[in-house]
Amino acid sequence: MPGLLRGVARTAVVAGTATAVSNRVSRRQAGRWAAQQEAEAPQQQYAPPPPPAPAPAAGDDMSSKIAQLKELGQLKEQGVLTEEEFAVQKSRILGS
DSSP states (O other): OHHHHHHHHHHHHHHHHHHHHHHHHHHHHHHHHHHHHHHHGGGOOOOOOOOOOOOOOHHHHHHHHHHHHHHHHHHHHHTSSOHHHHHHHHHHHHHO
16 A cells, blocks of 8 residues: 555656646746747837828819729620629719
């Protein structure tokens, strides 16, 4: 019986030591990753958004829409666009 207790005690010590070492390694690695992310964070700055495009003149806008509608009509006649796709694109152009 004493040999059995000694074996169980040795197993408990080994398992406890292995758990402690594993936890310490995990905490140390997590700390390294956090430090690495903090060091990289200032380098990941985003560029400011581009300024909005200037509004086109009323004449340019209408001629642009007419040109787009003509292109859509040609694509529909060629069979590239279905009737539904044509209607969606037409409403998008006229709505903008």
